[in-house]
Amino acid sequence: MERTIVHMDLDTFFVSCERLRNSELDKIPVIIGGGDRGVVASCSYEARYYGVRSAMPIKMALRLCPQAKVIKGDMELYSRLSHTVTEIIQEKAPVVEKASVDEHYLDISGMDRFFGSYQWTQELMQNVTKHTGLPVSFALSVNKTVAKIGTGEVKPSGKREIRQHEIKPFLAPLSIKKIPMVGDKTFQLLSRIGIRTIHTLSEMPAEVLQQMIGKNGIDLWKKANGIDHTPVEPYTERKSISTEHTFDRDTIDIAMLRTLITGMVEKLAFQLRTEQWLTSTVVVKLRYANFDTETKQAQIPYTSADHTLNRCVHELFDKLYNRRMRIRLIGIRFTGLVRGSLQINLFEDTEEMLALYQAMDHIKHRFGHNKVYRASSVYVPPKKK
Incomplete structure (x- = not known):
């Protein structure tokens, strides 16, 4: 049986979310980002007309399009609307893969025996827009690659079916x-x-x-050549990621604990970025020598950046560790996860910081996560006098 794969994409998702709550942003150039030295997280088609692109420095974007309206961005709003869209799609489609905060793959193979697949997908697209107000584009074909390329060609608010015999002429x-x-x-x-x-x-x-x-x-x-056998993976939301360290000997060495914490955060943050997650809740756990266990947590803006997470974790540790008793175990957990990437969430950081993270992640992916790390995560015992 020939597969029927749909790729659905929410058009300029962040901008569309902002326009839902502020109609004055309609039909004007809009840039989602933050700070004079920040980067563009997303932009409207009106801004793209002037050459503005995602991940471009804000200063450069404003030189190209000085009349653009710059908005900091609200990941909580985007996450909530993304979740609503996913629920609508999951209610109708047999197999759904959430590829990112604004993209979904659907495997509707065999449905053409009961419905016209193109007509069914068009009705689902209209249903999403009716219930959320968000514009959607989609393409339908025999595999994920052709469907995704097709969606890119029909944006904004477009739709297309690419049959098997049309794939090569289309590509x-x-x-x-x-x-x-x-x-x-x-x-x-x-x-x-x-x-x-x-x-x-x-x-x-x-x-x-x-x-x-x-x-x-x-x-x-x-x-x-239009060949892609990659399956549509059923969507399951990950709840959290975490790591713990149990000491061979209970310790009260604060300097060592701080360097260990930094290394643990760096490893988890790299995992977040690799799997394209953003976290909104940070939890620190301490287990003392007498086995008493205490935790403290904090809500933060969605992020996957080491420096932001490190600051929060160290602040929680300072508030939590007040007994001056030896520690048996320390744990860190990031929860409240949503799909997103590093360039999306660094609304207040610089293009230099973004480039640094991208360079470090590239080295880690190529040579291993322990081949480059922060100096502050390395503990150097004090010299004995």
Whole structure:
């Protein structure tokens, strides 16, 4: 049986959320971000017309579009509306994968025996907009890659079905940048040898691509030829991530505890960013030598940034540790998770800070999470006199 996969995307989601509560933002250039040295988290199509793009420094965006309205952003609002959309889709679709805060994949294979799949998806799209006020685009095809590329081509508020025999003619003239796994480096590498369209890429020998860009070469060739067997993974919301450390010997060494805490936070924050989560609740747990266990928690704006989380965890530790008794165990837990990425949540941080996190994460992904870390997470025992 031929698969029927839908990709649904909430158009300029953050901007659309802000327009729901302030109609004066309709049809004007809007930038979601924060601070003169911050980055663009999202922007309206009116701002994109002037060249504004996500992850661009706010200062540069305002030079391109000085009349734009800059809004700090409200992840709590976006998370709540995203959850509502997911509930509406899950109620109707048999298999749903929430790919991000504003994207969903649906596997509706076999439904065309009872309904027209395109008509059914169009009605679901209208249902989402009716109940939330949010504009939606979708594309329907035989796999996730073609459906996602299709959605990108019909935005905003567009819809399209790409049947099996239409896939190659549809993909052929498009830029290779339209393929989800093609980043700037891969695009530049392929452009240097004249590969700029998906048609040209699809005709390259798969083995040559593998030699050029490594293990992803075969996958890239398959996607260029409209081949993608990746399943739609049923959506389940993760509740929290955590880590604990039990000491071989109970300790009261505060300096050592602080460096350990920093390292634990850094590891968890890297996990958040890798899995594309943001946390809104931080919990610190202490177990004393007499096995008494105490916890303290704090609500924070959604984030996955080490420095923000570190500050909060250390403040909680200072409030919690007041017995001056030896500690047996320390634990840290991040909960209240929502989907989101680092560039989305750094509303108040600088482009330099964003670039630093991206560089550190790249090194960790390539060489291991313990190959680069903060100096403050390394404990150096005091020299004995």
